[in-house]
Amino acid sequence: xxxxxxxxxxxxxxxxxxxxxxxxxxxxxxxxxxxxxxxxxxxxxxxxxxxxxxxxxxxxxxxxxxxxxxxxxxxxxxxxxxxxxxxxxxxxxxxxxxxxxxxxxxxxxxxxxxxxxxxxxxxxxxxxxxxxxxxxxxxxxxxxxxxxxxxxxxxxxxxxxxxxxxxxxxxxxxxxxxxxxxxxxxxxxxxxxxxxxxxxxxxxxxxxxxxxxxxxxxxxxxxxxxxxxxxxxxxxxxxxxxxxxxxxxxxxxxxxxxxxxxxxxxxxxxx
Amino acid sequence: xxxxxxxxxxxxxxxxxxxxxxxxxxxxxxxxxxxxxxxxxxxxxxxxxxxxxxxxxxxxxxxxxxxxxxxxxxxxxxxxxxxxxxxxxxxxxxxxxxxxxxxxxxxxxxxxxxxxxxxxxxxxxxxxxxxxxxxxxxxxxxxxxxxxxxxxxxxxxxxxxxxxxxxxxxxxxxxxxxxxxxxxxxxxxxxxxxxxxxxxxxxxxxxxxxxxxxxxxxxxxxxxxxxxxxxxxxxxxxxxxxxxxxxxxxxxxxxxxxxxxxxxxxxxxxxxxxxxxxxxxxxxxxxxxxxxxxxxxxxxxxxxxxxxxxxxxxxxxxxxxxxxxxxxxxxxxxxxxxxxxxxxxxxxxxxxxxxxxxxxxxxxxxxxxxxxxxxxxxxxxxxxxxxxxxxxxxxxxxxxxxxxxxxxxxxxxxxxxxxxxxxxxxxxxxxxxxxxxxxxxxxxxxxxxxxxxxxxxxxxxxxxxxxxxxxxxxxxxxxxxxxxxxxxxxxxxxxxxxxxxxx
Numbered sequence: 001x002x003x004x005x006x007x008x009x010x011x012x013x014x015x016x017x018x019x020x021x022x023x024x025x026x027x028x029x030x031x032x033x034x035x036x037x038x039x040x041x042x043x044x045x046x047x048x049x050x051x052x053x054x055x056x057x058x059x060x061x062x063x064x065x066x067x068x069x070x071x072x073x074x075x076x077x078x079x080x081x082x083x084x085x086x087x088x089x090x091x092x093x094x095x096x097x098x099x100x101x102x103x104x105x106x107x108x109x110x111x112x113x114x115x116x117x118x119x120x121x122x123x124x125x126x127x128x129x130x131x132x133x134x135x136x137x138x139x140x141x142x143x144x145x146x147x148x149x150x151x152x153x154x155x156x157x158x159x160x161x162x163x164x165x166x167x168x169x170x171x172x173x174x175x176x177x178x179x180x181x182x183x184x185x186x187x188x189x190x191x192x193x194x195x196x197x198x199x200x201x202x203x204x205x206x207x208x209x210x211x212x213x214x215x216x217x218x219x220x221x222x223x224x225x226x227x228x229x230x231x232x233x234x235x236x237x238x239x240x241x242x243x244x245x246x247x248x249x250x251x252x253x254x255x256x257x258x259x260x261x262x263x264x265x266x267x268x269x270x271x
Numbered sequence: 272x273x274x275x276x277x278x279x280x281x282x283x284x285x286x287x288x289x290x291x292x293x294x295x296x297x298x299x300x301x302x303x304x305x306x307x308x309x310x311x312x313x314x315x316x317x318x319x320x321x322x323x324x325x326x327x328x329x330x331x332x333x334x335x336x337x338x339x340x341x342x343x344x345x346x347x348x349x350x351x352x353x354x355x356x357x358x359x360x361x362x363x364x365x366x367x368x369x370x371x372x373x374x375x376x377x378x379x380x381x382x383x384x385x386x387x388x389x390x391x392x393x394x395x396x397x398x399x400x401x402x403x404x405x406x407x408x409x410x411x412x413x414x415x416x417x418x419x420x421x422x423x424x425x426x427x428x429x430x431x432x433x434x435x436x437x438x439x440x441x442x443x444x445x446x447x448x449x450x451x452x453x454x455x456x457x458x459x460x461x462x463x464x465x466x467x468x469x470x471x472x473x474x475x476x477x478x479x480x481x482x483x484x485x486x487x488x489x490x491x492x493x494x495x496x497x498x499x500x501x502x503x504x505x506x507x508x509x510x511x512x513x514x515x516x517x518x519x520x521x522x523x524x525x526x527x528x529x530x531x532x533x534x535x536x537x538x539x540x541x542x543x544x545x546x547x548x549x550x551x552x553x554x555x556x557x558x559x560x561x562x563x564x565x566x567x568x569x570x571x572x573x574x575x576x577x578x579x580x581x582x583x584x585x586x587x588x589x590x591x592x593x594x595x596x597x598x599x600x601x602x603x604x605x606x607x608x609x610x611x612x613x614x615x616x617x618x619x620x621x622x623x624x625x626x627x628x629x630x631x632x633x634x635x636x637x638x639x640x641x642x643x644x645x646x647x648x649x650x651x652x653x654x655x656x657x658x659x660x661x662x663x664x665x666x667x668x669x670x671x672x673x674x675x676x677x678x679x680x681x682x683x684x685x686x687x688x689x690x691x692x693x694x695x696x697x698x699x700x701x702x703x704x705x706x707x708x709x710x711x712x713x714x715x716x717x718x719x720x721x722x723x724x725x726x727x728x729x730x731x732x733x734x735x736x737x738x739x740x741x742x743x744x745x746x747x748x749x750x751x752x753x754x755x756x757x758x759x760x761x762x763x764x765x766x767x768x769x770x771x772x773x774x
Contacts, residue, residue, distance in 0.1 A: 068498045086500070094498040101492045105352065106548045115488050119499045124481045151546035167495075187710060188736075 019081045021046050021175040021206040022067070027076030029059070029066045035074070035229070036062045042225055042234045047204045049197050051211045051221035051237075055250050058228040060210045061097065064177050068094060080175060090119070093168035095178040098161055103153045109163045110148040113138050116167040138166035143192050158189030165193060176200065176207040183212065194220060217241055313572045320571075328462050329571065335465030335472075336457060336524045336563035336582070340533060342472035343521060344559025345479050346513045347534035348541070348552045352490040353510060357417075358402070360531035361424040363518045365401025366394035367431025367527060370452050371438055378441065385448060387464045387523065394452075395519050401427050402511065455526030455579025457567045468520045475513050476556070486510060487548055524567060526579035532586060533559060540590040543597025558593075562586040617665045622674065622693035623700060624654045625685055627752075630697075645682040694749050699729060701750035702737045708753055709741065 020043050027040040037059035044050045052060050065071045067078050069085055080088040093116075113135040114127050121131060139145045142162040147155055155163065161181055168176055181193050197207055197220070211217060217224060217237065224241050226232040226249045233240040233248075320329075350356050373393025378384035401423050408419040435449060451459045460468075479486060488496045489506045497503050514534070521530045541554035566582030573581075598604050625646050629635050634644050648666070652659055666683055669675045674689035685693060729737075 065494070070494050070497050089498070089500045092498070094495060096492065096494050100494055105491050106542065106546050106551050107487070107491065108547070111548075112491075115484075115492070115495065116499075118484050118488055119501070121484070123485065127484065 019046060020044070020079075021081060022208065023079040023082075024063075024067065025077040025079075027063070027066060027078065028074040029062050029071060030074045037066070037227070038230045040076070040227070040231050042231055044206060044208060044223060044225075046206055047201060048206055048222045049201055049220060050206065050208045050223040050225065051217050052208065052225045052227055053211055053214060053217060053249070054227035054232075058249075060227055061179055063227065064094075064179055064208070064210065067177065068092065090171075091174040093171055093173035093176040095164050095168045095176065095181055097179045098157065098164065098183065100179075103155075103160060105152065108149050108151055109139060109144065109155060109159070109166075110135055112152060112163050113166045113170055116170040120171065135166070135170055138170040139163070141169060142166045142196065156186070158185040161185050161189060162192065165196065169196070174205055176205065176209075178207060178209045180210045180212065182216075214246070317572055328465075331462040331465040331469075332457050332460050332571075333564055333567055335460065335469040336567040336578075337560045338469040338472040338476075338563075339517070339521055339524060340537070340559035340561070340563025340582075341556045342475040342517050342559075343533040343563075344537040344541070344555035344557070345476050345552055346510075346517045347559070348538040348548075348555045349479065349486050349490055349510055350514050350534055351538045351542075352487075352548070353507075355511070355514070356531070356535045357420055358405070358511070359514050359518055359534045361405060361420045362398045362402055362515060363522070363527040363530040364424045364431075365404075365427035366398040366519065366522060367428055367452070368434050369393035369395070369397025369400075369431075370449060370522075371431055371434035372397070374438055374449060375434075375441070387467060390449075390452070391467075391519050391522070394522055395515060397427065397431075398515055398519065402515075451526070451577075452522050453526050453528060454577035455522075455524050455529060455582070457524050457570050457578040458574050460523055464523060468524070471516055471520045475516055478509075479513060482506070482509065524563070524578055525582050526577060529579040529583050532583045533562065536583070536586040536590050537562060540586075540593035540597075543593040543600045546599065558586070558589050562589065614668065618669055618672070618674070619696045619700075620655060620657075621651070621662075621665050621669055622685070622689065622696050624651045625675070625683070626690075626693040626697045626749075628654070645678055645684050648681050648683065698749045699734055701752055702734065702741060703729065704753050705741050705750065706737050 023043045025041050027037060028035055029037050040059075040063060052063065054060055062071065066073050067080075067085065068089070078085055081091060085092070110132065114131055116138075117127070117131045117134065121127060136145060136148060139148050139162075142165050144155075144159050144162050144166075147159055152160060152163065161183075165178075165181060168178075182190055185193070197209070200207055201222075209221070211220070218241060221237055223235065224237045225234040226240065226245050228249050233245045320326075347356070347359075350359055370390050370393050373390050374384040376393075377386070377389045382389065384390075404423045404427075405416070405419045408414055408422065409416050438449060448456075448459055485496075485501060485506055486509075488501065489503060489510065493503055496506075517534065518527075518530050521533055525533050537558035538551065538555040540558055541551045544554055545551050562582050562585045566585045567578055569581040569585070570576055570578035593601065595602050596604075626635075628646050628650055629644065648659070648662065652662055657665070666675060666677065669689070670677055670683075673686055674692055675683045675685055677683050
């Protein structure tokens with residue numbers, strides 16, 4: 001493990017090896033005027049595996065989606081390697097939640113992985129053999145090359161998750177944002193994903209992973225962000241993954257803040 | 272897909288000989304109203320006229336509706352996958368007031384109120400207003416999309432009907448014929464109309480071929496598309512625009528009430544034949560084209576029947592056929608697979624029952640090769656919740672497969688092939704049980720049923736994986752059962768107590 005200084009060093013725009021992969025400043029996101037995340041700010045160090053933990057409804061998915069502009073920000077700013085997301089999105093790989101798509105869609109696993117290359121292939125141009133070869137390599141890397149030509153609803157949950165992971169891997173990004181990749185997967189898949197995360201780290205890549213299983217946090221992640229509407233704490237796992245912080249994240253309901261926003265929302269509606 | 276190709280081959284004999292003719296003159300038949308439904312039995316010369324594609328106008332009209340069907344099949348596939356099919360329905364109903372207003376305006380300006388480009392422009396404008404209204408209702412209120420669709424669809428259609436009533440009372444111009452936009456009437460199509468429809472349809476197909484991967488990604492995973500920087504809103508609008516164009520150009524041939532069918536039915540039918548999106552669109556294009564072609568041919572033979580209904584009926588026949596006989600997703604093949612699985616499960620239960628009966632009594636010899644002893648049916652009957660007649664049926668089938676032999680009415684025994692198969696089945700069953708106990712924290716006594724549900728669908732690679740995973744526990748040959756097997760009158764419990772250590 002690295003020394004603590006390297007994480008706390010200020011972002012240095014332009015200098016590639018120590019570039020901060022992701023900085024979030026004062027990010028607030030609201031659904032129907034009800035804030036889901038509030039004044040969230042953090043930086044994550046390069047080449048680390050970063051876990052986001054927090055209870056249901058803490059805004060973990062919302063945070064990741066807002067970082068990529070999938071949902072509008074009420075306020076705040078996000079920088080990817082020192083630039084706005086739009087400028088650097090080719091360096092970001094996204095693994096959405098498995099439930100976010102209709103798996104009865106008429107495509108096979110290889111087709112899904114190829115979608116990770118659509119941007120690179122370019123508008124109006126067809127997928128060619130070299131793209132399929134690369135997609136196949138990505139499937140092989142996640143260990144399901146044998147299932148490449150299965151319609152995606154005939155894959156198991158773990159295989160579907162690996163397909164999504166392969167789709168992000170194939171674009172060879174530097175920062176990966178993963179929305180619950182370990183949700184409802186089998187033990188073998190979990191092991192395979194952890195293995196790949198470790199490989200990514202060795203290649204100097206950074207991954208931001210929403211995670212539910214608190215037991216495995218210290219084992220999987222170097223760095224942790226504790227989130228419950230706002231950032232409770234973030235830093236090296238050994239420093240911030242403490243019982244007190246977990247109590248604050250999971251136990252303490254933010255009653256005052258919640259009440260205030262609820263009142264605001266009601267007033268808004270009655271207008 | 273292969274089965275589908277066969278059907279296509281048969282179908283392809285049709286259209287070559289079976290093609291159409293609209294009205295002889297090619298003029299708009301103003302004397303007929305939509306309520307005039309007297310069906311004349313077509314004479315031989317009518318059939319001949321249609322079959323031989325005798326006049327130019329007929330040929331063009333058929334070409335036009337065929338291209339329309341192709342475009343609808345292609346665009347409809349994406350609309351269906353994007354789950355926007357009903358949007359097309361609201362859109363087509365919303366075109367009616369535009370048609371009426373375009374007619375009134377054009378007539379009062381002294382133009383030909385029945386010119387297709389003018390009417391379709393009106394239709395497009397009011398259709399787009401309808402979509403706009405849906406989006407407005409959805410975004411400004413808390414109403415859900417289905418409510419918004421229902422409101423817009425009925426309000427616009429009602430307004431259109433009222434406006435048509437006004438048109439009928441107008442002094443100038445013959446309003447009759449506008450109703451053909453409601454039910455569809457190829458007979459009122461002239462060559463220039465058909466060219467317009469055909470070329471617009473072809474353009475739609477070309478655009479969606481160019482945007483094939485982008486539209487596919489949009490339909491499958493919008494969030495991922497946004498994250499990769501695709502202009503999703505623009506793509507969505509493009510797709511909606513294509514739906515608008517196809518709907519508008521389909522109004523005259525299919526009619527606004529039934530236009531949705533040409534967008535939805537061919538892709539839905541195509542889905543029964545394939546698991547690949549490329550095949551789905553190709554099949555939808557073919558089915559759409561056939562619907563347009565055959566449907567307009569039918570309406571040429573029965574000129575008083577609305578062509579929209581004809582086209583829909585043809586499409587429906589294809590849909591029903593696909594739904595029932597489609598491979599791999601049709602009803603029949605799925606029932607058949609279900610039946611095969613049930614048969615397999617029953618056979619495995621029987622074999623396992625016999626095996627465990629013998630095992631419990633120590634009647635299996637070490638090498639498990641020689642013929643085994645007799646098993647009374649009554650004992651097997653008590654082992655599972657199967658009825659005696661059902662059990663006898665299962666035994667009979669197993670007998671046909673030469674897995675068991677019946678000695679008399681009440682006793683059976685395994686053949687050597689049966690014994691081999693039984694040993695395999697029991698081994699896999701126990702592997703799975705052991706896996707559940709080791710990795711899923713299932714109480715040992717509950718395992719039997721859980722294992723039952725899944726083990727029958729285990730694939731060979733899974734079995735291999737299980738074996739390597741559980742290799743510590745496994746012994747040579749068939750695994751020991753991890754739980755006590757309940758067999759009536761069984762005196763000995765054959766399982767090793769230490770096999771429970773996995774829990």
